[in-house]
Amino acid sequence: MERLSPLVKTAAMLAIGEIGIIEGVANSELSSKLVQMGFLPGKKIVILRTTFTGTPLYAQLGEQYIALRREEAALLIIRQ
Amino acid sequence: MPEVKELLLVGNPNAGKTSVFNRLTGLQQQVGNFPGVTVERKKGSTTLPNGRIVSVLDLPGTYSLHPTAMEEYIVLHHLLNPVVLAARPTIFYIADITNLERHLLLLSQIICLGYSVVVGVTMYDTLRESEKNYNLETLSAQLSLPVFAINGRTGEGLEAVKQYLTEAKGAVNLPFLGAYTVVAPSILNHIKERLGSNNNYIAQIALQHYTHLPHLSQADKAFLADISRKNDFKSLPSQVTDTLKRFEKILPIQAAVCDAPPAPESMTYKIDRYLTHPVWGVLLFFGVLLGVFEAIFSFAAYPMDAIESLFTHLNTYLKAVLPDTMLTSLLTDGFLAGLGGILVFVPQIAILFLLIGILEETGYMARAVYLSDSLMRRFGLNGRSLVSLFSGMACAIPAVMATRTISNQRERLLTILVTPLMSCSARIPVYVILIAILIPQPVRIGIFSAQSLVMFGLYFLGIVSALGMSALLKPFLPNQELSYLVMELPTYRVPYWRNVTLRAGQKVRSFVFDAGKIILTISLILWALGNFGPANSMDDAERKIRTSYTASPDFGHRIAEARLENSYLGTIGKFIEPAIRPLGFDWKIGIALVSSFAAREVFVGTMATIYSVGADDDDALRTRMKMATRGNTDEKVFTPATSVSLLLFYVFAMQCMSTIAVVKRETNSWKWAIFQLFYMTFLAYSTAFLAFTFINNCC
Numbered sequence: 048m049e050r051l052s053p054l055v056k057t058a059a060m061l062a063i064g065e066i067g068i069i070e071g072v073a074n075s076e077l078s079s080k081l082v083q084m085g086f087l088p089g090k091k092i093v094i095l096r097t098t099f100t101g102t103p104l105y106a107q108l109g110e111q112y113i114a115l116r117r118e119e120a121a122l123l124i125i126r127q
Numbered sequence: 128m129p130e131v132k133e134l135l136l137v138g139n140p141n142a143g144k145t146s147v148f149n150r151l152t153g154l155q156q157q158v159g160n161f162p163g164v165t166v167e168r169k170k171g172s173t174t175l176p177n178g179r180i181v182s183v184l185d186l187p188g189t190y191s192l193h194p195t196a197m198e199e200y201i202v203l204h205h206l207l208n209p210v211v212l213a214a215r216p217t218i219f220y221i222a223d224i225t226n227l228e229r230h231l232l233l234l235s236q237i238i239c240l241g242y243s244v245v246v247g248v249t250m251y252d253t254l255r256e257s258e259k260n261y262n263l264e265t266l267s268a269q270l271s272l273p274v275f276a277i278n279g280r281t282g283e284g285l286e287a288v289k290q291y292l293t294e295a296k297g298a299v300n301l302p303f304l305g306a307y308t309v310v311a312p313s314i315l316n317h318i319k320e321r322l323g324s325n326n327n328y329i330a331q332i333a334l335q336h337y338t339h340l341p342h343l344s345q346a347d348k349a350f351l352a353d354i355s356r357k358n359d360f361k362s363l364p365s366q367v368t369d370t371l372k373r374f375e376k377i378l379p380i381q382a383a384v385c386d387a388p389p390a391p392e393s394m395t396y397k398i399d400r401y402l403t404h405p406v407w408g409v410l411l412f413f414g415v416l417l418g419v420f421e422a423i424f425s426f427a428a429y430p431m432d433a434i435e436s437l438f439t440h441l442n443t444y445l446k447a448v449l450p451d452t453m454l455t456s457l458l459t460d461g462f463l464a465g466l467g468g469i470l471v472f473v474p475q476i477a478i479l480f481l482l483i484g485i486l487e488e489t490g491y492m493a494r495a496v497y498l499s500d501s502l503m504r505r506f507g508l509n510g511r512s513l514v515s516l517f518s519g520m521a522c523a524i525p526a527v528m529a530t531r532t533i534s535n536q537r538e539r540l541l542t543i544l545v546t547p548l549m550s551c552s553a554r555i556p557v558y559v560i561l562i563a564i565l566i567p568q569p570v571r572i573g574i575f576s577a578q579s580l581v582m583f584g585l586y587f588l589g590i591v592s593a594l595g596m597s598a599l600l601k602p603f604l605p606n607q608e609l610s611y612l613v614m615e616l617p618t619y620r621v622p623y624w625r626n627v628t629l630r631a632g633q634k635v636r637s638f639v640f641d642a643g644k645i646i647l648t649i650s651l652i653l654w655a656l657g658n659f660g661p662a663n664s665m666d667d668a669e670r671k672i673r674t675s676y677t678a679s680p681d682f683g684h685r686i687a688e689a690r691l692e693n694s695y696l697g698t699i700g701k702f703i704e705p706a707i708r709p710l711g712f713d714w715k716i717g718i719a720l721v722s723s724f725a726a727r728e729v730f731v732g733t734m735a736t737i738y739s740v741g742a743d744d745d746d747a748l749r750t751r752m753k754m755a756t757r758g759n760t761d762e763k764v765f766t767p768a769t770s771v772s773l774l775l776f777y778v779f780a781m782q783c784m785s786t787i788a789v790v791k792r793e794t795n796s797w798k799w800a801i802f803q804l805f806y807m808t809f810l811a812y813s814t815a816f817l818a819f820t821f822i823n824n825c826c
Contacts, residue, residue, distance in 0.1 A: 077611055079366040083191040084613050085229045087374055099405040100501040103612055111226055112616040114497040119613050
């Protein structure tokens with residue numbers, strides 16, 4: 048897996064309700080899966096809520112709802 | 128294109144494929160497995176308006192031809208298989224209009240494989256009037272494919288599709304991405320030549336996924352590995368590029384077809400504020416699990432009692448009218464009892480699958496997985512495993528069958544392997560009698576009675592050992608799939624009853640006919656072991672009783688006892704005595720252990736026979752068991768050490784042939800069923816041994 052610089056903001060760092068725009072998906076075994084599911088550059092992502100352990104995340108991606116773990120959200124590079 | 132011979136249903140998960148399949152095929156469905164795996168393969172047939180019958184195969188839902196999970200691999204294997212390609216099936220692609228963009232991805236890939244495709248668009252009728260601005264004609268023109276608005280629940284639109292299929296001309300699909308290829312054409316030409324294909328996309332996918340394609344020969348794989356190495360080809364980035372390129376083309380199509388995509392279902396948003404709430408959502412999920420347990424524990428008891436009493440009456444009646452021969456016994460105590468033992472599980476299986484059907488169809492199950500993921504993943508399980516584990520507290524048989532809904536193969540196998548450790552209702556009669564012997568007088572500890580605390584402890588032990596074993600076994604089981612959770616949370620919908628009831632019916636049928644065969648065989652073997660003995664030993668023993676105890680009131684019980692003791696079952700009980708003596712068990716318990724392999728509750732009935740009391744007389748049995756001594760000594764058999772040891776043995780041991788039969792069916796091999804039998808017996812033996820030794824030496 049590609050090591051991301053700590054300066055890069057990912058969807059895992061989004062606060063609840065904060066809006067992020069996806070810039071790309073980090074290189075990993077899951078990148079193909081994430082792109083297929085619609086995590087495309089330019090898409091809007093909002094974390095609506097999480098469980099009391101802090102993972103998985105309940106996200107709104109464009110017009111759909113998706114649950115994903117924090118590790119997977121950390122592969123989604125975003126800008127705000 | 129020649130006439131349509133076979134229809135393949137393809138689409139994303141939650142696209143509405145199941146409803147369409149059920150609509151098209153009706154009740155004529157064959158449910159099996161895809162070769163080599165335990166992914167469900169549903170096949171049926173449908174009749175076209177011109178009377179021609181076309182077979183329909185339902186492929187698992189998948190998002191793309193670049194797979195990460197077993198079900199997705201199955202779709203890839205099937206669509207790339209040269210045999211399938213040569214048979215030229217027509218693909219009926221099901222796409223959800225409310226999420227058209229993502230549903231077009233897989234379609235674009237299918238087009239590139241060269242299949243003839245008909246597109247069915249679902250959920251069109253769920254759109255609000257203001258949102259019905261999708262232009263399906265534009266979609267059809269953009270894709271150069273026939274597109275129909277369909278509804279699997281009402282059947283709307285399906286006749287038009289069938290009509291189209293009768294007249295289908297040979298539409299040749301253009302490659303979706305035009306001349307563009309992700310992999311250099313020179314490389315693709317090499318591969319095409321080798322594979323004897325003229326399709327760029329087939330060559331590209333072969334290069335990207337050759338390690339996972341079972342139809343490729345070792346030589347082909349070596350060839351592709353070589354090409355991959357020489358050109359420094361990286362499969363994963365190329366899959367991402369392929370997908371992104373496709374979306375680049377899909378987004379304008381989506382924009383042309385619809386000016387504004389529908390807003391996410393606001394009802395689903397509102398409901399999920401409660402159902403997926405970190406606290407209320409979890410409590411509610413717990414309530415759902417308790418409800419499922421209650422349904423198969425309590426509600427199912429009524430039809431189960433009815434089935435049992437029907438078979439008991441039939442048994443008694445047949446014994447009364449038929450001559451008292453071995454053949455009658457085979458028919459009644461062997462065959463009929465075995466059949467009753469199979470059918471008695473039907474209510475639980477039906478009820479559990481109706482409930483699971485509702486949970487899946489409404490979309491709630493995805494929320495349950497979301498809520499429990501962080502806890503369950505530690506044990507290598509997921510939220511659907513919890514439904515099985517809770518059901519396992521009523522009965523492991525429907526619970527093991529319910530694991531079909533778990534798509535990750537390792538999570539599913541782990542759930543199957545540990546679910547029978549949950550204390551099921553068949554253990555209760557065993558627990559009750561042994562606890563009564565262990566704690567004869569009511570003792571209170573605080574506000575609780577000691578007896579119920581022990582009972583609670585046994586259940587708790589079941590739960591802890593199931594989760595513990597799962598965590599323990601996890602690293603040793605093969606995991607061919609990536610471990611991740613990126614899961615669509617579908618819009619809440621009212622369940623479609625046809626899907627729910629068809630599925631429950633299929634489950635019942637597969638249990639009765641597949642697992643039933645094994646159960647019947649084992650119960651006939653157990654019957655034979657209990658009714659035959661070495662040489663004339665049983666008759667000799669009976670004659671002895673007849674001459675010495677003529678006037679005794681429990682004459683009949685004594686004969687039954689003598690016959691059982693001298694049967695093969697009795698012989699086995701005595702034979703295994705040295706092995707079970709370290710646990711504090713004598714040969715009488717040995718016989719009960721062997722016979723209760725049919726079902727745990729049989730323990731009580733066998734003990735009643737061995738101790739010469741009536742099967743319904745619990746008090747007498749308890750007294751006899753308490754008085755029982757070892758051989759000719761006055762040492763009691765059921766000391767606290769033995770009782771605890773035997774209780775622990777029943778907590779852990781796989782004393783249930785029906786579960787073994789179901790595990791064999793669900794894992795599609797004897798390997799895991801036998802492994803499970805061994806590990807559970809080992810666990811039972813060692814804990815019973817440790818407890819017996821400890822109590823004897825330290826208390």
